[in-house]
Amino acid sequence: MSTTTLPTSAADQAFTAHPRRWAALTVLMIAGFMDLLDTTIVNVALPAISHDLSAGNAAVQWVAAGYTLAFAVGLITGGRLGDLFGRKRMFLLGMAGFTAFSLLCGLAWTPEVLIGARVLQGLSAAVMIPQVLSTMYATFPPSERAAAGGLFGGIAGFASVVGPLASGLLVEHDLFGLGWRAIFLVNVPVGVITMVVAALIVPETKSDHAIKPDLRGMLLVSAALTLILVPLVQGRELGWPLWTFLSMAASVPVFALFIYSSRRRGGSALVPMRLFSSRGFSAGSAIAALFFAALAGFFLPYTLTLQLGLGFTPIQAGLTSLPFSIGVALSVVPSNALVTRFGRYVTTVGALVMAGSMVMMLTTVDSGVGFWDLAPWLLIGGLGMGGVVGPIFAMAGAEIAARDAGAASGTLNAADQLGGAVGIAVLGVLFFDGIGHAPDVTAYTSSFSGTTWYVVGTLVVVALLSLLLPRKITAERLSQAH
Numbered sequence: 001m002s003t004t005t006l007p008t009s010a011a012d013q014a015f016t017a018h019p020r021r022w023a024a025l026t027v028l029m030i031a032g033f034m035d036l037l038d039t040t041i042v043n044v045a046l047p048a049i050s051h052d053l054s055a056g057n058a059a060v061q062w063v064a065a066g067y068t069l070a071f072a073v074g075l076i077t078g079g080r081l082g083d084l085f086g087r088k089r090m091f092l093l094g095m096a097g098f099t100a101f102s103l104l105c106g107l108a109w110t111p112e113v114l115i116g117a118r119v120l121q122g123l124s125a126a127v128m129i130p131q132v133l134s135t136m137y138a139t140f141p142p143s144e145r146a147a148a149g150g151l152f153g154g155i156a157g158f159a160s161v162v163g164p165l166a167s168g169l170l171v172e173h174d175l176f177g178l179g180w181r182a183i184f185l186v187n188v189p190v191g192v193i194t195m196v197v198a199a200l201i202v203p204e205t206k207s208d209h210a211i212k213p214d215l216r217g218m219l220l221v222s223a224a225l226t227l228i229l230v231p232l233v234q235g236r237e238l239g240w241p242l243w244t245f246l247s248m249a250a251s252v253p254v255f256a257l258f259i260y261s262s263r264r265r266g267g268s269a270l271v272p273m274r275l276f277s278s279r280g281f282s283a284g285s286a287i288a289a290l291f292f293a294a295l296a297g298f299f300l301p302y303t304l305t306l307q308l309g310l311g312f313t314p315i316q317a318g319l320t321s322l323p324f325s326i327g328v329a330l331s332v333v334p335s336n337a338l339v340t341r342f343g344r345y346v347t348t349v350g351a352l353v354m355a356g357s358m359v360m361m362l363t364t365v366d367s368g369v370g371f372w373d374l375a376p377w378l379l380i381g382g383l384g385m386g387g388v389v390g391p392i393f394a395m396a397g398a399e400i401a402a403r404d405a406g407a408a409s410g411t412l413n414a415a416d417q418l419g420g421a422v423g424i425a426v427l428g429v430l431f432f433d434g435i436g437h438a439p440d441v442t443a444y445t446s447s448f449s450g451t452t453w454y455v456v457g458t459l460v461v462v463a464l465l466s467l468l469l470p471r472k473i474t475a476e477r478l479s480q481a482h
Contacts, residue, residue: 024139024202028132030194031095034187035125037166038067038102041183043303044167044318048180049114057432058233059111064300065424066115067122069229072417073222074126076270076410077215079134083207087131087138091202092195094128097121099191106178106185130410138205164325168318217270220258225418227251232425236433271414272407275400281408283468284396285415290465291351291388292416293423294458298358300424301431301451309444310369323375327382332390339391344469347395350387351466355459357381362449388462398470427451 042064050060082090101121108114170182178185228251231244238244262269276282299321306312306320331350339346361377393412400408434447 024198025136027194027197028091028135028202030190031091031098031128032132034098034190034194035071035129038121038125038184038187040164041167042067043299044164044307044314044321045171045180045183046300047304047307048171048314052179053108053111053114055111055114056237057428058237059115060304061233061300061424061428061432062115063111063118064296065229065233065421065428066118067125068296068417068424069225069421070119070122071126071129072414072421073218073225074123075130075414075417076407077213077218078126078128079130079410080211080213081127082131082134083210084212086204086206087135088198088202088204090127091131091135092199094124094126094131095191095195095198097124098128099188099195100124102184102187102191106181106188108181135202135205138207139203164318164321165315166318168313168315171314211268214262214265214268214270217258217261217265220254220261221270224251224254224258225421227254229421229425232429236429267407271411275408275411278399279468280399280470281396283465284392285412287347287388287392287462287465287469288396288412288416289419289422290458291392291419291462293419293426294455294462295385295423296420297423297427298452298455300428301448304431305365305444305448309439309441309448316371320371320374320378323379324382324385327379327384328386328389329382331383331386334386338387339395343471344395344466346387346391347466347469348463350384350390351459351463352384353387354381354384355456355463357384358452358456358459362452365445365448392469395469427454430454 046060046063049055049063053059055063078090078094098121101117101124104117105114105121108117167183170178170186171180175182227247231247235241235244259273262271262273266272267274276285303317306317307314312320357377357380361374361381364373364377393409396412397408431447431451434450435443439447
């Protein structure tokens with residue numbers, strides 16, 4: 001996103017001096033909560049969705065990855081649209097789309113309709129979510145931004161805990177006979193109420209230095225990713241026909257064309273190429289993509305193995321994620337303080353701790369595994385994750401000039417979302433290939449173990465890449481990055 005500025009109208013100046021801005025921020029952050037909830041809530045419901053809609057393995061992957069992919073490719077453009085045309089206007093437009101497509105998800109009658117609705121839901125979120133933090137920076141004085149950012153972080157942490165639990169409760173207790181559909185339909189009344197309140201109390205802001213969206217860049221990167229992911233996800237079920245390999249090969253020149261186009265556009269490109277002249281930023285982008293690929297790719301096989309392989313109920317599967325979320329919440333704040341003293345090694349240790357916890361967890365996964373067998377290792381894994389996600393964005397941007405801070409932040413956020421989509425696709429293929437066509441408990445646990453070793457290897461690569469990050473970062477720079 002481009003640089004934001006404080007509002008200048010008399011009405012907006014009055015707003016920034018009035019406590020009502022906190023009410024407005026809270027309303028906006030409900031949208032952030034809905035997005036984060038929608039990202040985490042789906043995994044637990046996937047077995048029920050697959051059974052009800054007779055969805056194949058590829059369709060299951062698309063339900064999880066389609067939202068994340070669409071959100072990633074539209075995220076930077078969504079932020080620029082808000083800077084250019086008004087953040088409140090774009091927020092309301094994005095929320096309207098998110099609400100409408102949530103309704104379509106809940107009413108979906110085929111896997112194809114659900115996948116299409118999830119993609120459109122993700123694009124709507126890409127228009128809606130960037131306006132939350134942009135509005136916060138535009139309407140809050142610098143002295144209050146840290147507190148406002150803390151509120152956002154708290155809501156994000158709460159969503160990560162509530163998502164799997166809410167999904168398990170809604171599916172298992174079959175609210176109003178809706179089953180899995182309730183996880184999407186609950187967005188409709190919340191979205192409508194949020195739009196009405198936001199229209200009344202959120203001020204309109206724009207940027208004085210808005211950068212026009214790079215629609216050509218967005219189309220090129222979307223095309224390149226589609227050329228990779230469609231054959232990757234569909235290829236196994238189709239027997240890997242020739243077109244799947246030709247499609248993946250065709251993605252290379254399209255990516256090259258995207259890079260060429262970005263260089264030509266300079267600072268107004270979707271992803272300004274000059275950012276990658278910083279070794280720390282290049283390493284940070286790779287870390288963000290690989291780490292979230294490992295994370296998203298792990299939880300898809302994990303949830304399916306628990307429910308379809310080991311017979312966990314949806315609520316039991318949701319509860320197993322609780323120790324992991326608690327671990328993240330306990331470590332993410334201290335990691336920010338530790339990084340000012342130990343620098344990049346906090347991320348190195350965090351990735352290795354997470355890898356080690358997964359290795360230990362694999363020793364417990366068998367037909368008799370229960371919550372308390374998994375809980376210690378998931379808690380430790382969450383503690384390790386906090387050491388990576390806490391400081392990584394600040395560390396990656398430590399060498400970036402202030403004029404490029406918005407572009408760097410948008411690029412890193414897009415990298416982690418794209419990583420998640422690719423991780424679901426790649427590890428999903430490995431997992432489903434491992435369980436075969438007539439899976440039993442042994443097939444599920446064996447395939448899950450094999451897939452998780454790839455996750456462990458990726459986390460070790462993340463730990464090695466972290467050594468390319470800046471050695472140290474000051475507390476002042478850390479606070480500015482957040």
